[in-house]
Amino acid sequence: MVQQSTGSDGVVTEMVRSHLASAAEEMRRTLIRTAFNPVIYDVLDFGISIYDRNRDLVAEAPGIPAFIGANDYAIKKGVEYVGEENMEPGDIVIMNYPYWSSAHTSDMTLFAPVFDPTTRELAAYECIRAHWIDIGAKDPGYVLDSNSIHQEGIVFPGTKVYARGEPVPQILEILRFNSRAPETLLGDLNAQIAAVRTGERRLHRVFEKFGLEPVKRSFEQLFERGERQSMEALATLPHGTWSATDYLDDDGISDEMIEIKVAVTINDKEFKVDYTGSSPAVPGPVNMPFGGTYSTCKIAFKSLTTPMLPSNAGNYRPLSVVAPPGSLLHAVYPAATYTLWTGHVAFEVIFKALAAPLLDRISACSGGDLPGFQMNGINPRTGRFYALSNNEPIGYGASSEHDGSNALQTHTANIARNTPTEVLEMRTGMMIERLELLTDSGGAGRFRGGLGVRRDIRIVEDGEILSVMKKTKTRPWALAGGKEPEPCSMRMFVGTPREIKVGTYRAKVRKGDLCVLESAGGGGFGDPRERDPAMILEDVLDEYVSVDTARDEYGVVISAGRVDLDATKKLRAG
Numbered sequence: 001m002v003q004q005s006t007g008s009d010g011v012v013t014e015m016v017r018s019h020l021a022s023a024a025e026e027m028r029r030t031l032i033r034t035a036f037n038p039v040i041y042d043v044l045d046f047g048i049s050i051y052d053r054n055r056d057l058v059a060e061a062p063g064i065p066a067f068i069g070a071n072d073y074a075i076k077k078g079v080e081y082v083g084e085e086n087m088e089p090g091d092i093v094i095m096n097y098p099y100w101s102s103a104h105t106s107d108m109t110l111f112a113p114v115f116d117p118t119t120r121e122l123a124a125y126e127c128i129r130a131h132w133i134d135i136g137a138k139d140p141g142y143v144l145d146s147n148s149i150h151q152e153g154i155v156f157p158g159t160k161v162y163a164r165g166e167p168v169p170q171i172l173e174i175l176r177f178n179s180r181a182p183e184t185l186l187g188d189l190n191a192q193i194a195a196v197r198t199g200e201r202r203l204h205r206v207f208e209k210f211g212l213e214p215v216k217r218s219f220e221q222l223f224e225r226g227e228r229q230s231m232e233a234l235a236t237l238p239h240g241t242w243s244a245t246d247y248l249d250d251d252g253i254s255d256e257m258i259e260i261k262v263a264v265t266i267n268d269k270e271f272k273v274d275y276t277g278s279s280p281a282v283p284g285p286v287n288m289p290f291g292g293t294y295s296t297c298k299i300a301f302k303s304l305t306t307p308m309l310p311s312n313a314g315n316y317r318p319l320s321v322v323a324p325p326g327s328l329l330h331a332v333y334p335a336a337t338y339t340l341w342t343g344h345v346a347f348e349v350i351f352k353a354l355a356a357p358l359l360d361r362i363s364a365c366s367g368g369d370l371p372g373f374q375m376n377g378i379n380p381r382t383g384r385f386y387a388l389s390n391n392e393p394i395g396y397g398a399s400s401e402h403d404g405s406n407a408l409q410t411h412t413a414n415i416a417r418n419t420p421t422e423v424l425e426m427r428t429g430m431m432i433e434r435l436e437l438l439t440d441s442g443g444a445g446r447f448r449g450g451l452g453v454r455r456d457i458r459i460v461e462d463g464e465i466l467s468v469m470k471k472t473k474t475r476p477w478a479l480a481g482g483k484e485p486e487p488c489s490m491r492m493f494v495g496t497p498r499e500i501k502v503g504t505y506r507a508k509v510r511k512g513d514l515c516v517l518e519s520a521g522g523g524g525f526g527d528p529r530e531r532d533p534a535m536i537l538e539d540v541l542d543e544y545v546s547v548d549t550a551r552d553e554y555g556v557v558i559s560a561g562r563v564d565l566d567a568t569k570k571l572r573a574g
Contacts, residue, residue: 013225016210016218020059021310023202024050028061031128031195036187038423039131039389044416046130047071050199052219053122055079056313066343066412069295070102071127072313074109077101077291079125081158087113087122090165092196094189097157098149098337101129102291105153105338108132110161110192114203116212123212126199128192132185133387136178140376141387142466143338144504145252146285152338154178162193180385226306226314233305234271234318237358241265244353246345246477249470251284252504257473258282258328260345264353271305273297273350274322275329282328285336286470288343290321293329296343297321299412300350304361339504341470344370344410355479360400364443364479364523367394367452369471370410371488371519375428375509377463388428389466390419395442395450395521398482404450404522406437406544429461429511438518439543444553445482445524446531451544452488452519459513465492466506471520473503482524483553490517528554529572533563 027048035041047067050059055075060068077100082093092112095101101109109129116123135153137143146152154174161171172186179185207215241263248258261277281287288296301319302311309315323330329346331337348365355362374389391413396404409416421432434456442449459465467490475484492507493514509515536556539545550556557567 010221012210012214013218013221016206016215017059017222017310019206019209020050023199023206024048024059024061026202027126027128027195027199028063030198031130031191034191034194035130036184036191037131037133038419038427039133040188040191042417042423043391043419046128048195049075049127050203051075051125051127052216053124055125056219056223058219058222058312060311062415064413064416065299066292066295067103067107067129069298070291071109071129073291073294074101074129075111075125075127078109078111078158084122088164089113089115090162091160092162092193093158094156094161094171095158096135097155098289099331099333100157100291102289102295103129104340105137105149105155106132106135108135108192110196112196112200114200116207117204118208119212121212123207123215124203126196128195130188130192132188134180134185134385136180137338139506140180140385140464141374141389142468143285144466144468144506146336146338147253147283148334148336150334152285152336161189181387222312223314226312227317229309230305230315230318234266235268237266237304239267240357242353242356244349246349246352247474248286248342248345249473249503251282251286252339253284258286260328260342260349262346262349262353264350269318270320271301271318272320272322273300275327275346276322276324278323279328281326281331281335283336285338286328286340286342287331287335287337288329288340288346289337290323290330292340292343293323293346294321296347296412297350300347339468339470341370341468343412344368345471347412352477359480362479363399363404364397364449364482364525365476366396366404366411366522367471367488367520368476369394369469369488369520370413371490371517372468373457373490373515373517374466374468375430375463376466377429377461380461386427388419388424390424391416392455392517392519393418393453394488394519395452395485397476397479397522398443398445398447398449398525400480400525401447403448404442406451407453408450429459429463431458431460432456433458437544438521440546440549441485441518442521442544443476443478443483443485443524444528444549445478446526446528447524448531448539448545449476449478449482449485449522449524452521455517457515457517459509459515460511462510464506465509465515467504469503476520476523478523479525481527483528484523485521488518488520490515533565533568537563
């Protein structure tokens, strides 16, 4: 055993922080290398966190931002339900009750206590959530029109799947018999368990190396430093209250748009996000558990205060979030919660509210959606059920200093990746005929919004396609006179062909059918007529902007691969 430290000064605190960050990263690598599901190992649809005994965040691994913040809420609710006095070495608890786990039921959360190997004292917790492809909901894959949690799959409120280091066979069997893809489900469960055990071993080494009491003091120093850094950043922001409104397409059952309102208040001591006035809970599955809402606000707050620093619980002490119970953004039992695209709009509307006082720091709206699609079916070669999804990228909004980035995942899931084309084609009945940046999809402006993409999907085997989009009726907002781009769409051509609606839906498809997905670009910033003609020429040569849009939106005439300066001057003067 390494000699224990006798104090907890800044050097020891930083060493402890680094060791914990490394432990979280090892957990991440273990999960990626052992998962069965491409949504985990390719898309990175997971969140991994480490907590002290009080369930305050001390370290995390790179993962879906909305998941990591949701873990913070879930671990408190989960331990409260199980009871800390019932936690024993070797236990692992499974939980997906959405009002506590803060996500939809398929985002399965595992958490475990970690005991100091010397004193046998409960010292920390680990938490890992990852997306499972099927847990026995009423429909395979994403559930788009549920009206109750009881249509969204099997639910665990906080149940030991390992007790004292041994698996609980009854729970494993319940999981196996409640999934259309039991092999994949159990494979992903075991991958999360392997990651938990990896973290447990690494935390034991930290406690052995530094001693439990010095580690505890290091935790407190991390929290104090995190809070101080956030408070210092808060002092540099303008103070006041600002409001904004945006809309979600529908709830999956009716076609009515759903209003999301926010008021953001900033002062010396607090950053308050208040969603009072937003829509009440709706029948369909877009209701947001409060922990998910809180997590969304954490991402916004962190990006404005300490974006370059590692996260810990202290960073978020100045943040408060209000969403009345029973409303769209504070779901209560038995509200349906499966398609939580609500969070993407709830996130961007915070920045819409703050655009006026922070115009030099806020970008225009991104494509505003997570335009996902999924194919379900039976693999004719194996006879087994499959369900595989992809989250399409969107363009980011422009700012006062630069163009928006092209084809990135939405802010709340920005570390996620596309499902590789090879995986989609090998594991489903899809063939990708086209995937390219979509010309003219970015909003025009002095600085241009980033581009979305176009994907053409040819169906080569019968099955079912799901389109999961919630921002097809309203355009991404622009700033300072910029232009708003076209919203997302997914058009389907089936049979003759005939066109089926855009938005969120599921449809039977047959060999030969075609699906065309176009994701939105970001909003523009500033008057398009103020954009440098040389930049417009580069855009046209790169096929980011068409010759017609260069002329009509930017007042720049491109001819024979050059800017016609005389014609441009005349057009802009008119």
